[in-house]
Amino acid sequence: MNASPAGPDRHEEGTHVLPARVLLGTAGALLALTAVTVVTSRIDLGSFNVVLALSIAGAKAALVAAFFMHLRYERPFQTVVLVSAVFFAVVLVGLVVFDTTRYQPDVREAEAAARSRAAAVPAR
């Protein structure tokens, strides 16, 4: 990276100080969303409960990153680092879960078949 006018030194004149109401507002929103996630988890929505809880957690994480971690006021590169790490973590979880839900029944079937074959062979 070279020191273009929009480069690393553009904060030279002063740093971005977050206004108190932004910090307090972020904390308030996080507490409110915590209450929402507790309340909604008491309602039985079947498998949608997990989706909803993770969506609320994702929204809370985005608030923390944007304001407390001041990504909203930084050059985009720091956001790229975080988003790409989260992306690859999600790819990891997603592919592995896809794989296990697709093939685990086959594995169990094969294990059961192997057990019944072993039981059929008389012990020497």
Next chain:
Amino acid sequence: MSAEEIPAAGRSPFLGVQFPSMARQLETAKLGTWLFLGSEVLFFGGLFTAYAVFRANHPDLFHYAHHFLDWRLGALNTTVLIGSSLSAAWAVRAAQRDEQRGLRAALLVTLALAGVFMGVKALEYGHKLHNGIVWGAGYRPSAEILAALPEAARAATPDHVGVFYSIYYLMTGLHGIHVLVGMGLYLWLWRRARAGHFGPGYYVPVDMVALYWHIVDMIWIFLFPLFYLV
């Protein structure tokens, strides 16, 4: 003549020799810290994968095991961590505005709230270990804790509940180690703040430790609903 003895003509003692300016030093620290935080996300990502695989294959286990987790303590700890993130961000703001008293107070509040979090965690772990709610094959729930279960849960006890607790202790334990590291860092920051090291010209450590602290908070934001609620 060592580097420290070179007369610092307008050069801050906290500016590394390799940096042309304080601003460049801050930007470099941010980049390095964010790369570290990216690796932390992937580090915990592996454990979230283990959680997802076991949950996908044994949903009954997860529904059963979370009867032993008290969501009120989880919610209390979530609130405590959000408060500590607020004070961590406040410390950065105070350093940028040269409010020395506010900075020291915010650092101490962050440290204290981290201590409260670990105290609640110690209560939870202590109660579980006392009642045989242990990881893996060591899982032997006491009669007392089983009696407290709802009727429906007692009727259908799944096998391998210890596996759930292996994941629980590993994920919350690793998170707890991160909180302990954060407490050490906040103690260090507070001592440096008392020595008057930080101000608008130099607040890199306050800002970078806060970034680390926020990611620890962020991970708990996911752990809380996944273990205590759903």
